[in-house]
Amino acid sequence: MEREKRGPPSSATPSPFTAAIRSSPLPRVFRHNPDLLFNGKADPVEYLIQFNTEMEVYQVPEMTRCRLFAASLRGSAQQWFSKLGPASIRTWRQLENLFVRQFQSTLHYSPHVATLANxxxxxxxxxxxxxxxxxxxxxxxxxxxxxxxxxxxxxxxxxxxxxxxxxxxxxxxxxxxxxxxxxxxxxxxxxxxxxxxxxxxxxxxxxSSSPDERRKTYRRSSSPKKPARGKEINKDSGRPYTSKWQTHTPMVASIDHIYATYAGKGVFQKAAPLTDYNKRDTSKYCAYHEATGHDTADCR
Incomplete structure (x- = not known):
């Protein structure tokens, strides 16, 4: 038995648009925004603002705008649109009003501008x-x-x-x-x-320090050819100091000021006795070693 030839399937539900809207041409240059969708849960007014802004970019006329708007509906919004009466939508403004009225329960009501007075x-x-x-x-x-x-x-x-x-x-x-x-x-x-x-x-x-201490600190920091920390000569052995600490965090006060502040609080260990008796400079005194030979500020 020869099969009966059939044409393309027709839409089961008549379109809510008039013939003028259905025949309106789509813009030649148009890129659909995949994020421009409405499923019935968002604010309808905010969505219309977003949709109209997108349509203005491509200068889409209102008749064609109706077709693109219907294509952006999903879920409960698409079901609502499909139940509208045949050829009941004649203008874009009519579609906007019906849309907002249907989904007004999801409207985000904004306070009046007068609240800015607060x-x-x-x-x-x-x-x-x-x-x-x-x-x-x-x-x-x-x-x-x-x-x-x-x-x-x-x-x-x-x-x-x-x-x-x-x-x-x-x-x-x-x-x-x-x-x-x-x-x-x-x-x-x-x-x-x-x-x-x-x-x-x-x-x-x-x-952080007295004027005299700041002047001493300035003179020490500005004196020329001062050996780098960790490279100074040990007066007892004649060899450079060796230490695993080659870099140090800059102090906010001078060494002698720090020692004078914390000397009586058990912070410092007892100093090892000095042995370079013959080489000591008697004009200098170290409070930490309690002996002459160098200033407290230069003590290691």
């Missing part, structure tokens, strides 16, 4: 940090125009600050002018912070 510049907070905190909240609210953002930024400034005073004399007309006017004050604040850090470092370094 963000205030803290005591001692730099402008840069205040702007960072404020701008992190802007995308989370609805109805945030540039004019509204500018007004809330000004309202949240610390009253009496230098930037606040400058705004009382000359208020910016736009948000960009506001940030431009704030830039010199941000630079000054940054310079003052860096200067304070530098001063604190110098104060800490200067407190």
């Amino acid at each position: 963000i205030k510049q803290r005591e001692g907070e730099p402008l840069e940090e205040y702007f960072r905190r404020f701008n992190a909240e802007v995308p989370k609210v609805r109805g945030a125009s540039d004019e509204t953002i500018k007004n809330f930024l000004i309202a949240g400034l610390k009253e009496g600050s230098k930037f606040w005073k400058s705004l009382q004399a000359s208020k910016p007309r736009t948000l960009s002018e506001f940030y431009e006017q704030a830039e010199p004050f941000k630079r000054v604040e940054k310079s003052m912070r860096e200067l304070k850090i530098s001063e604190n470092y110098r104060d800490k370094r200067d407190r």
